[in-house]
Amino acid sequence: MTKYTSNVSDGPSTSAMSQYEEFAANYHWLYSDYVASGKPALEQHADVLKDAGPKARILDCSCGIGTFAIALAKLDYEVSGSDGSPGMIEQADLAARNANVEVPLRCSTWENLPAHVSGSFDVVFCLGNSIGHTRNGEEMVRSLQGIRAVLSSGGKLVIDSRNWEQIRKEKTRFTPYQWRERAGQRCLPIYVWNFPEKFEDPHTIEVLLVFDSDGKVSVRSYPIVYYPFRVEELTERLRSAGFTNFQNRFSENREGYRVIAS
């Protein structure tokens, strides 16, 4: 298998991505089989894909274990994947081989994308609440600038995010998912949310994976840190990065939203 290395030696995002290194091989347990098929993401972004057309050049710039990029490749889109975590990219590589599709993959932070991916893209997706890993406004702007630099003129960036204000209003401590069964193993993913007093402070979600192998139970824990932001802050930072057009599906009471910027 290709060995991927990080292009960040000591950059500000190092810790954001190193938290995925150990998690990468078990990350798939977060997905139901349906989510793992990539179909929900295809449905969610069907409008963008339709507008872009079948020949669109697409980049999933936080591709994780490759789920969405692989689903797009199966539909014959010209799609590449990138992610700042070598471990996630290695899993994406493995998944693409297993699915028998070609997806060019690069390990790159958003800031460094222009140096690591070639060409320009009609659509760049940054999905799965990924942008919330940037640690402050400046880092987010630099990341968005890096992404914008690999977009074609008129190209679109599609970002999704948790609605942090709504999530902090509800302050649900535990989010259990459903038991999944794969390769003779059972796993129950549970999110344990920690809410610091201030909105701006780092929020840690402890991802617990409870494994049951014939009644023998074991637990793995992966703490993942996010830096909440408001939808207005995201728009402001997109503007600072040079984006001028926005479509926003924000609604106060919903847990998540999507912004399309060009």
Ligand SMILES: C[S@@+](CC[C@H](N)C(=O)[O-])C[C@H]1O[C@@H](n2cnc3c(N)ncnc32)[C@H](O)[C@@H]1O
């Ligand atoms: C929550 S995961 C989402 C993965 C995938 N998009 C999904 O929906 O499952 C966040 C991803 O963002 C990546 N990431 C975090 N900071 C990054 C950065 N500065 N540059 C590139 N990727 C980054 C992580 O390595 C991780 O794979």
